[in-house]
Structures are given as structure tokens and as C-alpha cells.
Amino acid sequence: MKTLAACLVIAASGVARAQAPANAQPATIPTAEEQVTQAVLPLPSDLRASATVLGYSADGKFVVLRNGSGAMNCLASNPRMPRWHVACYHKSLEPFMARGRDLRTQGVTGEQVDSVRFREAKEGKLKLPTEPALLYSLTGDKDAYDATTKTAAKARPLFVVYMPYATSESTGLSAVPAQGSPWVMFPGTPKAHIMFVPRM
Secondary structure, three states: OOOHHHHHHHHHHHHHHHOOOOOOOOOOOOOHHHHHHHHOOOOOHHHHOOOEEEEEOOOOOEEEEEOOOOOEEEEOOOOOOOOEEEEEEEHHHHHHHHHHHHHHHOOOOOHHHHHHHHHHHHOOOOOOOOOOEEEEEEEEOHHHOEOOOOEOOOOEEEEEEEOOOOOHHHHOOOOOOEOOEOEEEOOOOOOOEEEEOOOO
8 A cells, every 4th residue: 555645646646747738749649539538537527518628739739628517627639748647627627737737838837837827826916715615636547547438447536625815824724744644735735635535
């Protein structure tokens, strides 16, 4: 079993990858239909059909693959990345997520991405959710997704509830990671969220 620390690294890197568009054409890009099928897998089944899906065109550009009428946006796995990762988040998070993608496209990396977003949120330039907003993701090796069964049983699920500026005091949750319990990550910041890691 992976340690909690290792799981946190995987979870954090997975969410970051979900926000990173491809900048070059990968060797193989799944069809739009296949990307949509994979991208919505983290969601409860009743939310999948109405989700908007973003992914990759045949030339590797980051595009909208399907416009949906529901509350969720889903991101297809980036074919340029070494691992398989799909994520879906509430549309109220789109400005925050899109800004992260834009900054990474400009070459901004690491903690500087959040430094910019935090500053812009404080200045009122970056809109944040006004209610708790969910993010669901699945992460695994390239073989985590089974194209035959259209399932990802080998992938690790992660559930995140974004609550900008939430703290231990405002939620009653610890800010210390603990296996089997939810906790507040990045407390007191625009990126504050409750982490749920169902299995390591």
C-alpha cells in the first residue's frame, strides 16, 4: 500500500495535469468519442450525459469536445502525459481552472501558478465559487483504462470539495492529512478544499 504522502503527491499532480493543455502533438490521440467516454468516468452515472467535455483535437489542440447542459466540466486524459488521468469539476470552478491552464501555456510553472491566481482572486480579477464545488478524478498508469469494458477499475479515485478560504475553524475538519478521514488542504486560501481519498 502506498503511503499517505505518496498518495497526496499523486493527487496533487493529477489535479495539476487536469489543468494542463497539450502544447505539442502526441503520438496517438483517441477519437473525440473515446475521449468523452473516458473523461466522464469519474462522475456519478446520472451526471455523465449532461457534462461538458474538453480534450484534444487530432492535431493536439485543447478544445471543447462536447457541450453539455449540466453543471459539470470534464477533462480528457492528456495523451502527452506519462499517466492516465481524467477529472470533472463543477462549472463554477472553470475560471480558476482555465486561468491555471492559461498560465501554464505561458510557461508559468509550480507554485507560481497559484501565486498569480491567489493574487488575482484577492484583487477581484478571478472569480471563485460562492458555494462548495466538487471535483472528481481518476488517476492511474496508462493501462488503468480498459477500452474493451470502458471502465477504469485500476485507477485511484479522488473527491475534492473546493471551498475558497475554508479553514479548520470554519469547517470543523483537520488541516492534517490522515488516512481514511477528510481534511482541509490549502486552508485559508482561494484554493482551499476538502480532500477525500477513498483508497490509497
